[in-house]
Amino acid sequence: MAPINADVNGRQAYVPVKESLPEVETENGKSANGYSYETLLETANFLLSRTSIRPRIGVICGSGMGSYWKEGSLAESIEDADCVPYEDIPNFPVSTVEGHHGKLVFGKLEGVPVVAMQGRFHYYEGYPLWKCCLPVRVMKLLGVETLIATNAAGGLNPSYKIGDIMIVRDHINMMGFAGNNPLHGPNDERFGPRFPPMNKAYKLEYRKIAKDVAKELNIENIVREGVYTCLGGPNFETVAELNMLKMVGVDAVGMSTVHEVITARHCDMNVFALSLITNECVTSYDDAEANHEEVLDVGRMRQDILKKFVSRLVHRFAKETISP
Numbered sequence: 001m002a003p004i005n006a007d008v009n010g011r012q013a014y015v016p017v018k019e020s021l022p023e024v025e026t027e028n029g030k031s032a033n034g035y036s037y038e039t040l041l042e043t044a045n046f047l048l049s050r051t052s053i054r055p056r057i058g059v060i061c062g063s064g065m066g067s068y069w070k071e072g073s074l075a076e077s078i079e080d081a082d083c084v085p086y087e088d089i090p091n092f093p094v095s096t097v098e099g100h101h102g103k104l105v106f107g108k109l110e111g112v113p114v115v116a117m118q119g120r121f122h123y124y125e126g127y128p129l130w131k132c133c134l135p136v137r138v139m140k141l142l143g144v145e146t147l148i149a150t151n152a153a154g155g156l157n158p159s160y161k162i163g164d165i166m167i168v169r170d171h172i173n174m175m176g177f178a179g180n181n182p183l184h185g186p187n188d189e190r191f192g193p194r195f196p197p198m199n200k201a202y203k204l205e206y207r208k209i210a211k212d213v214a215k216e217l218n219i220e221n222i223v224r225e226g227v228y229t230c231l232g233g234p235n236f237e238t239v240a241e242l243n244m245l246k247m248v249g250v251d252a253v254g255m256s257t258v259h260e261v262i263t264a265r266h267c268d269m270n271v272f273a274l275s276l277i278t279n280e281c282v283t284s285y286d287d288a289e290a291n292h293e294e295v296l297d298v299g300r301m302r303q304d305i306l307k308k309f310v311s312r313l314v315h316r317f318a319k320e321t322i323s324p
């Protein structure tokens with residue numbers, strides 16, 4: 001098998017800068033934060049052997065972007081596609097959420113080589129956070145420079161409407177407050193530093209481009225910018241929890257993305273994220289209850305717009321911000 005740092009299609013894939021740290025043993029004899037760098041290199045090498053696409057942008061398709069259905073989804077519109085089901089990928093988790101498709105799709109969007117995750121991994125499925133984020137590190141090893149993470153979220157900001165698209169400006173890592181972080185455990189400097197900064201997690205230039213693209217597509221009236229938070233799920237929030245989150249400045253609530261973004265920034269990927277507002281957060285005891293079917297219905301309703309939006313973003317990000 002070709003080594004990962006071979007010059008592939010004239011482009012240098014990711015080159016490790018340091019030797020491996022010794023594995024730190026925990027009480028039960030397993031590495032504390034999951035798979036080693038070398039193990040993930042094996043996964044990346046396997047994937048490189050399954051496709052000639054050398055992706056520069058990675059897209060995580062959330063519940064509002066066709067992780068539950070195929071027809072018309074973003075992943076389906078990828079050209080020259082090579083699909084690899086998660087269960088075929090060494091060391092990869094498999095999606096346990098009913099209806100999730102669970103595959104990596106390599107191909108081209110607006111001429112740009114991409115890899116899309118159709119179906120992500122959630123903490124509530126039983127995976128530790130490092131495992132939910134394992135695909136992000138694999139993307140890095142494949143040569144991906146930019147991550148676009150999409151999610152479905154409840155709108156907490158009272159001015160948001162169902163079907164709005166929120167550009168994520170920042171996040172609050174609620175699970176991190178309780179010490180649960182994908183970077184918890186020994187750090188391997190070949191991925192990134194022990195103490196990564198997070199104040200520029202969501203690239204300003206990308207957020208500006210996204211607002212430009214919203215104007216071009218004439219959807220600026222439904223595009224917002226705000227703060228996302230992730231809770232562990234799987235239950236939707238109580239009224240008291242939502243009132244608390246509102247007070248601390250959260251605009252949209254979900255159960256994903258934050259840990260993926262932390263992992264991507266740790267290994268110095270550029271990050272853009274968006275939330276499709278699929279429901280209003282229920283901040284009164286009299287209102288109807290939140291439900292997953294509504295989340296999926298709104299995703300389907302908005303999929304054409306989201307597809308156009310994300311495809312244009314891929315094109316602009318590649319043209320304006322990624323090395324040739």
Ligand SMILES: O=P(O)(O)O[C@H]1O[C@H](CO)[C@@H](O)[C@H]1O
Pocket residue numbers: 061062063064120122150151152153233254255256257291292295
């Ligand atoms: O964040 P994504 O995967 O888009 O999905 C969101 O929608 C689901 C709840 O309806 C949860 O999985 C939540 O995280």
Ligand code: HPA
Pocket residue numbers: 152153154155236237253254255278279280281290295
């Ligand atoms: O209201 C919500 N809360 C948490 N996660 C979600 N994902 C979609 N909607 C929601």
